[in-house]
Amino acid sequence: MGFVLDFEKPIIELERRIREMRDLADSQNLELKEEIERLEAKAQKLRQEIYSKLTRWQRVQLARHPNRPYTLDYIERICDDFMELHGDRAFGDDPAIVAGVGHIGGRPVTIVGHQKGREIKQKLLRNFGMPHPEGYRKALRVMKLGAKFGRPVISLVDTPGAYPGIGAEERGQAEAIARNLYEMSRLPVPILVIIIGEGASGGALGIGVGDRVLMMENTWYSVISPEGCAAILWRDAGKAEQAAEAMKLTASDLLALGVIDGVIPEPVGGAHHDPDAAAKILKETILRELDALSAIPPDRLVRERVAKYGRMGFWKE
């Protein structure tokens, strides 16, 4: 199982006991069925209890859970076929963003998404899911390619932020993100954006403008990471838990604030607890949303997309 969050521990402990009891029942041929069922019911109840009252900080932790499915894990599970396309045709290929074409439930789609790595080598290759400008430019190139043939875009967002480095600045990180916001605003095909993990700042929004923006249940999305916010406003990155509470960064918060359009439920225990079940829910959601969006003519789609972002925010006059 590996990595375990503090609040997951009681469940993991119970699961361990259930496994032991099963082993015992098998090896000793004991009749423990009733006892095992009792414990399983208890584990289920405990899981529901813990997961029904997660704090914002716990959601942040779940969004970063190292066993949580990443973009390619979902692509593998939801696509009939998929072909990754590389490079921005200007500078290079950025492995922190995956872009490609494929089919989901028989429907042709363009898919873009941030990609994190799981072991240290993969983590370094994927730069911890922090893109450089060429990642955003590759994503835009592939989205435009798909749009030329009327293919809707599925964007899977999962990044701790765009990379803050020398090369990234030299090659125009800000321009690359701004360009994507502009071009995604007027791309004449449906765009469905789904936050599958972390949605940090412009690095997330850089592939995150769409007709429908959904968040999976245990994810976060905001203008900066809780650590970044705490470092600046509290002058102490250790105050991240407080910052997470103040920033209102969960799916239900952002639904209430009108920033997103819906929340995708995860299996009890989180997407990392059952990636297949999480992918199944994701796929059903994507197909349902695509059906609805595909019925809208492209010019209306674009007009309503621009208008939707125009309504965001609060002020008085």
Next chain:
Amino acid sequence: MSWFRRTQKGLVAQQKKDLPDGMWLKCEKCREIIYRRDLEENYFVCRFCGFHFRIRAYDYVRLLADEGSFEEFNQHLESVDPLGFRDSKRYSDRLKEAKNSTGMNEAIVTGTARVEGIPYVLGVMDFAFIGGSMGSVVGEKVARAIDRAIELRYPLVIVSASGGARMQEGALSLMQMAKTSARLTLLSEARLPYISVLTHPTTGGVTASYAMLGDVILAEPGALIGFAGPRVIQQTIRQELPEGFQTAEFLLQHGFVDAVVPRKELKARIAQLLRFFGFTPVQQAGEPSFACPEVERQ
């Protein structure tokens, strides 16, 4: 130059808060002592080394608008506290303090003006208001400035100065990046030009949205321009940043701004560009007519 001749009382007072009081000032860059009046007459640019002192939004309005031509709109838009945000201070208190110390309602001023007789929509950000950060109101005022430009068929100029998106409004401030960028597609569709002027500093969410989306992008000499701030980059990569990193000149060298323009040339350059785009001076009542006859723009 009518730099300070027409200033209102309040604006003079604001200026003093941004620059130290006294007849004599020391240049932040070359350390030369400068007579305040000299500095004012030289557009707050050091005569010795060309250092551009930071100036306020209404100073840019005076610099870039023909005398008496600026008519502000949407000045009554005010921020609220949608998250009930509190760090060491309440966001609502921070807003109050910013209003008191700057005499402004928000970090951007927008209005119509004329530059060398050519009517246009002008937006100017002010770093003194919570670091020029973009919350819902800044985003909304930029969006409405774009709408006004489309409605009047005026070109748009925005002078940026910003530390980025406003953290106290969370994801709502992030969405202002999408709002403003999306709205600019309509300006482009209406075939109206947008000139973006970058001043010191322009970073974060403002750079990564409308500031980098100008049809023409001008920058003041020495201005810090970037996505991530230099401190964040240094903490991430743990090495020295190259000399001149993220300056206007660095961006020019890497192909991200069209020209670095000294402050005193800014107005003439903007007018020059607008003339190229086909905009002509309007005749004001009681003013002599300009040479070119008015041509109906399509």
